Amino acid sequence: MSESDRIFAQPQTQVPDFTFNEDVVRVFPDMIKRSVPGYPTIVENIGVLGARFAAPHSVLYDLGCSLGAVTQALRRHVKTEGCRVIGVDNSAPMIERCGEYLRAQDAMHQELLPVELIEADILKLDLKPCSLIALNFTLQFIAPEQRLELLTRLHSALLPGGALILSEKLRFADEQEHELLTDLHIDFKRANGYSELEIAQKRTAIENVMRPDTLDTHRERLLAAGFSKVVPWFQCLNFASLIALP
Numbered sequence: 251m252s253e254s255d256r257i258f259a260q261p262q263t264q265v266p267d268f269t270f271n272e273d274v275v276r277v278f279p280d281m282i283k284r285s286v287p288g289y290p291t292i293v294e295n296i297g298v299l300g301a302r303f304a305a306p307h308s309v310l311y312d313l314g315c316s317l318g319a320v321t322q323a324l325r326r327h328v329k330t331e332g333c334r335v336i337g338v339d340n341s342a343p344m345i346e347r348c349g350e351y352l353r354a355q356d357a358m359h360q361e362l363l364p365v366e367l368i369e370a371d372i373l374k375l376d377l378k379p380c381s382l383i384a385l386n387f388t389l390q391f392i393a394p395e396q397r398l399e400l401l402t403r404l405h406s407a408l409l410p411g412g413a414l415i416l417s418e419k420l421r422f423a424d425e426q427e428h429e430l431l432t433d434l435h436i437d438f439k440r441a442n443g444y445s446e447l448e449i450a451q452k453r454t455a456i457e458n459v460m461r462p463d464t465l466d467t468h469r470e471r472l473l474a475a476g477f478s479k480v481v482p483w484f485q486c487l488n489f490a491s492l493i494a495l496p
């Protein structure tokens with residue numbers, strides 16, 4: 251079991267930018283569950299969606315895999331012959347711990363899809379032809395000016411009949427909608443035991459590194475990247491997940 255997240259519990263004179271370092275890795279499963287409404291539902295259902303889009307003998311990518319929650323869901327749900335999962339993350343401590351979790355999953359289950367972990371920047375990754383790409387809360391950490399180029403490369407790698415699953419925190423163009431959903435998200439965090447200080451310091455830590463877009467921006471950019479269809483399949487407060495078809 252991972253520790254509970256107390257990273258922002260003590261007052262800090264200067265809150266440094268958020269990074270996926272050892273301290274975060276230690277508490278990450280707790281942090282993401284208590285911070286992202288719908289996270290367990292999204293992860294489990296990416297496994298279910300994966301089973302629909304997986305083509306025989308193809309690669310399934312989990313880009314920005316962190317501790318491999320999506321990779322594990324894909325390995326549990328996808329039974330398609332000859333598929334393999336490739337998890338990629340540029341945080342060394344994430345990849346190291348992810349490997350430990352996957353070995354534990356291997357010890358618990360038989361006939362799981364084979365998996366490969368790569369420590370790399372997804373912006374520099376050479377992509378193999380693939381039937382599924384999951385970007386589960388990863389694109390929001392990519393510099394906005396690099397997002398279209400990345401999505402264009404992902405589109406080119408996808409096989410016909412495949413899909414990109416894109417989950418993101420959303421921003422809203424309508425001020426009232428934005429404020430309401432942001433406040434409700436803060437209520438969600440409070441209900442999960444985070445203090446006002448923790449909420450405020452985390453917000454400062456992520457504001458320069460995590461840049462949410464609106465649903466319209468995502469839709470337009472996915473179409474500009476070559477995707478033919480964008481289908482939102484989940485939203486809980488200001489967190490959503492989309493299926494983009496090549």
Ligand SMILES: Nc1ncnc2c1ncn2[C@@H]1O[C@H](C[S@+](CC[C@H]([NH3+])C(=O)[O-])CC(=O)[O-])[C@@H](O)[C@H]1O
Pocket residue numbers: 270282293313314315316317318319320338339340341344370371372373385386387388391392
């Ligand atoms: N350029 C990059 N290249 C590779 N990895 C990156 C890059 N930028 C950020 N990351 C990685 O993207 C992940 C984002 S967390 C994903 C959760 C996971 N998908 C989950 O389903 O549990 C989301 C969150 O914490 O809100 C981190 O592990 C980063 O190291």
Ligand SMILES: O=C(O)C(=O)Cc1ccccc1
Pocket residue numbers: 281282285286419452456460
């Ligand atoms: O904590 C938040 O406010 C978030 O928006 C989500 C999040 C979850 C885990 C790491 C960084 C951001």
